[in-house]
Amino acid sequence: MSKASERTTLADIAQAADVPVGNIYYYFKTKDELVGAVVAAYTSDLRARLASFDRHRTPKARLKDSCVTWQMSGSLPPQYGCPMGTLCSELDKRDDDLEHAAAELLTLSVDWAEQQFRLMGRSDARDLAVALVAANQGISLLTNTLRDPELMSRESHRLDRWIDSLA
Amino acid sequence: MSKASERTTLADIAQAADVPVGNIYYYFKTKDELVGAVVAAYTSDLRARLASFDRHRTPKARLKDSCVTWQMSGSLPPQYGCPMGTLCSELDKRDDDLEHAAAELLTLSVDWAEQQFRLMGRSDARDLAVALVAANQGISLLTNTLRDPELMSRESHRLDRWIDSLA
DNA sequence: GTCTATATTTAGATAGAC
DNA sequence: GTCTATCTAAATATAGAC
Numbered sequence: 001m002s003k004a005s006e007r008t009t010l011a012d013i014a015q016a017a018d019v020p021v022g023n024i025y026y027y028f029k030t031k032d033e034l035v036g037a038v039v040a041a042y043t044s045d046l047r048a049r050l051a052s053f054d055r056h057r058t059p060k061a062r063l064k065d066s067c068v069t070w071q072m073s074g075s076l077p078p079q080y081g082c083p084m085g086t087l088c089s090e091l092d093k094r095d096d097d098l099e100h101a102a103a104e105l106l107t108l109s110v111d112w113a114e115q116q117f118r119l120m121g122r123s124d125a126r127d128l129a130v131a132l133v134a135a136n137q138g139i140s141l142l143t144n145t146l147r148d149p150e151l152m153s154r155e156s157h158r159l160d161r162w163i164d165s166l167a
Numbered sequence: 168m169s170k171a172s173e174r175t176t177l178a179d180i181a182q183a184a185d186v187p188v189g190n191i192y193y194y195f196k197t198k199d200e201l202v203g204a205v206v207a208a209y210t211s212d213l214r215a216r217l218a219s220f221d222r223h224r225t226p227k228a229r230l231k232d233s234c235v236t237w238q239m240s241g242s243l244p245p246q247y248g249c250p251m252g253t254l255c256s257e258l259d260k261r262d263d264d265l266e267h268a269a270a271e272l273l274t275l276s277v278d279w280a281e282q283q284f285r286l287m288g289r290s291d292a293r294d295l296a297v298a299l300v301a302a303n304q305g306i307s308l309l310t311n312t313l314r315d316p317e318l319m320s321r322e323s324h325r326l327d328r329w330i331d332s333l334a
Numbered sequence: 335g336t337c338t339a340t341a342t343t344t345a346g347a348t349a350g351a352c
Numbered sequence: 353g354t355c356t357a358t359c360t361a362a363a364t365a366t367a368g369a370c
Contacts, residue, residue, distance in 0.1 A: 007174060009363060020337055022366080031364065082256065088312045089253045102312050110309075130309060130318055131302070131325060138305025142277075142297060145255045145269050151297055158298060176345060187355055189348080198346065 007090075032096070039101045042087070046105065050112045059119035063132070063163050066113070070136045071156040082144040084137060109133050120166065128166075135159060174257070199263070206268045209254070213272065217279045226283035230299070230330050233280070237303045238323040249311040251304060276300050287333065295333075302326060 010031060014021040028034040049069060053062040088102040110129050117125035135155070143152040177198055181188040195201040216236060220229040255269040277296050284292035302322070310319040 010365090011363075021364090022338075023336060025365065026335065029365095085252050085308060086256045088308060089249065089256050092312055103314070106309060106312055127321055127325060130306070131322055134305030134309050134322060135298070135302055136305065137308050138301030138303065139297070141252060141255060141304050141308075142273060142301050145259055145273055147270070154294055155298055155301060158294060177347090178345075188346090189356075190354060192347065193353065196347095 032098070036098060039087070039091070039098060039105075043101075043105060043108070046108055050108070059116040060163060060166075063113065063116050064160050067132075067136070067156050067159045067163070070140070071152050082137075082140045085141050085144075106133065106137075117166075122166065132159065199265070203265060206254070206258070206265060206272075209250075210268075210272060210275070213275055217275070226286035227330060227333075230280065230283050231327050234299075234303070234323050234326045234330070237307075238319050249304075249307045252308050252311075273300065273304075284333075289333065299326065 010021050010024055013034070014024055017024075024034065028037065050066075053065055053069075056062045056065055084105070087105070091098050091102040110126075110133050113129035113132050114125045117128045122128055136159075139152055139155040143149060177188055177191055180201070181191055184191075191201065195204065217233075220232055220236075223229045223232055251272070254272070258265050258269040277293075277300050280296035280299050281292045284295045289295060303326075306319055306322040310316060
């Protein structure tokens with residue numbers, strides 16, 4: 001099999017970190033432990049980002065800022081694929097502690113958005129939150145798969161106008 | 168590594184098909200050839216589905232039907248993950264013929280939807296098409312990751328109303 | 335703490351009996 | 353056409369020198 005499955009190996013990580021492979025095991029007992037550390041870092045980063053939106057006075061401004069922020073984090077080097085989507089499909093198949101890490105990550109975003117729509121007085125806050133997160137995840141998938149950053153920016157603007165249009 | 172990376176192995180496929188592993192090589196020379204066959208089948212299935220929407224008289228009816236159809240194909244057994252999303256993140260990383268298969272699959276859907284919006288007289292047909300496909304992909308990811316089929320049906324209804332609201 | 339060498343495990347692929 | 357046994361390659365993991 002030529003270069004088929006292409007999941008990230010310890011050799012890849014070691015090369016990126018410019019250390020020998022065996023060295024990794026001084027810091028992490030297993031590869032799973034390393035993956036867990038990555039997920040934990042990603043989670044704490046997301047929490048920090050969500051918290052940072054508190055600086056805006058209105059929930060509408062917070063939501064609009066979140067679109068822009070996701071847009072930036074989405075336009076990473078495309079060869080790494082849609083970060084959240086990849087994480088979800090990788091973690092989703094497991095049967096250990098990390099099995100639900102992807103779900104927790106998504107729930108974090110949905111709950112936050114729901115809270116903002118609720119503060120805007122929308123009784124359909126949950127549906128709107130789900131739709132917003134789904135739109136962001138979906139456009140991230142399209143942008144990365146089609147290798148076209150403009151898709152993300154155009155959809156971001158559309159979502160921005162959509163949020164503006166809400167009561 | 169316990170059950171960490173969890174990509175689909177030939178052993179998994181053989182077990183699902185209830186045949187011994189070696190038997191697979193009678194039908195496919197390599198695993199890549201098997202993956203290619205799966206992608207080809209998926210593509211032809213998508214083409215057939217898009218073609219079947221022609222039975223509706225108006226583009227609006229076609230688009231609305233496509234949401235319902237995607238909703239059904241999305242509520243598969245959740246342990247397999249979001250089908251299209253998984254396919255994209257798996258194929259995306261390759262460097263062979265299949266590298267762009269995921270992109271072609273998505274483009275097929277976007278082009279079709281663009282055509283329908285265009286027939287509706289929308290000058291922003293491309294943006295709407297991208298948004299629709301992204302919404303479907305995103306809600307598929309959420310539905311599968313959060314293991315909640317209701318997310319998909321509620322978002323489908325929302326998209327249905329959204330299409331109805333367009334001029 | 336960092337490195338090399340090597341052991342272990344797993345997945346892809348082949349050979350050959352039936 | 354189907355099966356078992358086995359080979360090879362690659363990735364995870366460990367041992368032990370420095």
